[in-house]
Amino acid sequence: MATAPLGDIEIAYEIDGPDDGEPMLLLMGLGTQLVAWPAEVVDGLAAAGFRVIRLDNRDIGLSSRTPGPPPRRSEVMRAFVHRRAARPDYLIADMASDAVALLDHLEVDVAHVVGVSMGGMIAQQLTIDHPARVRSLVSIMSNTGNRKAGRVSPRLLPTMAMSFTTPRPTDEEEAVRLGVESWRVIAGPLFDADEIEVQVRQAVARSVNPLGTVRQLLAILASPDRTAGLREVTVPTLVVHGLADRLVVPSGGIATAQAVPGSRLLMFPDMGHDLPRPRRAEIVEAIVRNAARAHAVDPARA
Template sequence: MTVSDELLAPVSPGVELCYQTFGDPAGEPLLLVMGLGGPMTWWPQELCLRLAEAGFHVVRYDNRDAGRSTRMSGRVTTGRLARAFVGAPGPAPYSISDLAGDAFGLLDHLGLGSAHVAGISMGGMVAQTMALAEPGRVRSLTSMMSTTGRRGVGWQSPALLPTLVTPRGPGRDAYIRRALVVWRIIGSPGFALDEAELRRRAGETWDRGIDEAGVLRQMMAVLTQPDRTRRLADLRLPTMVMHGLADKMVHVSGGRATAAAIHGAELVVIPGWGHDLPAALFPTFVRGIRRTADRARRGA
């Protein structure tokens, strides 16, 4: 199995994205878009390899303000964030559309006119926005644990906000301790949490680069996104929506609303699944993404 080194791609003036590929370059391109604050390594390597074995040329990458990609500017205060959380209008350093533009820039860098796109949480919002902006470049869409941007669906448990914005203290050990707290809250109650793996992943995340100011900038992009519901109704591309019934970060109503908005979308709702990627569900994820891509191939 071919696995590339981590590489850098200039995608727009002042923005470089770190990315990595898996599998045969002649395979069907599949772009994996990570969610809020997450580096590309939160798409587990085992899952990427399984997707490559299913016939995809897999591309995972760090969004701006995550991992080894470019850090942006613009300070977001907790007060400003709280106002955005309750729907008060205000400027954001950048938008979900800007993040979608970064993704298209990466496809351009790789010489890919189009790709299958799968996104998690904020990454699902980016993937939906890509399909709306340039539907000819998105072969199929898989939106996982995400939502439409409509305020009345896909809400986050208010109890999570203090945990997400409270300063964690300095250093690697403090980051790992806080990460364990967060993952225990938002993880899947129906699937065993591997604490050793969570510690390893948190340490790897720290080592690849952490920027709490960048997480707040990404959060502002999420909180100020538009409601895509009406525009999603115009999409005509194979779509899979996957969501867990135990998701505390994005309520399952967000997934249901996404599937209801997109013509012909397939909805998969999984009991016990929270806001993570349990290894036990890797076969389900691979089958769903593969099935959706096959619908696109048959349609072509």
């Protein structure tokens, strides 16, 4: 694990795979650290020859925390329910710029970019704002920012709203328990509680910053619709979504695939808002195939 000083912030990152492999940047979701990437995904991409770069987005894990007073609880609830944020500290575009700054720090000119949930939003924005830095794009269980597609299921909304406004426990065991239960709520039928408990314990031991999750949520809600920008994307694009996803309902993935010309849509009936073990090999294979499409477009860079 290393930390890159990027202007006013620091971004923690890890690199796996061969030093001479094609760079592949992995971007994780809301309030989720780089350790949440399943080993089968990281190892599978590294075994396929990629130099896999994972990072903690700002305000999460070992990356910099935003200074200043926390958002008011009433503001957070209002933003979550009505999808409006009055005072975000930053936007999705700023987190995309963080990722580009990390690539600069690592002297990486161009990379394949893969994002999950909020990470998919960041990956989309990175591709829109910095097209020369992206060889291929994979957006997993995410949306375009269009308020009509990929919203939280109405049945899940009260639970999720309360989770962002309830004080987090200071007791480590209670924090782990709540972390596992939070994943259980959004995961699909292939949820593995034992595996998630190991991941949550690792994350809790590494860093706990509930306020960072709130700041990231406000960034999501305040960021503009990316649909028009996605229509200009020319790199090979894969969209992956679970039909059992209740946090970002499947219309989010469908809208993303419809927006990007020539994109491919892969949907799993037994996947929720998670990366279930039985589907990981297929997801890795699909990511690798999408990266290969970039070679077909530009054989000189293969």
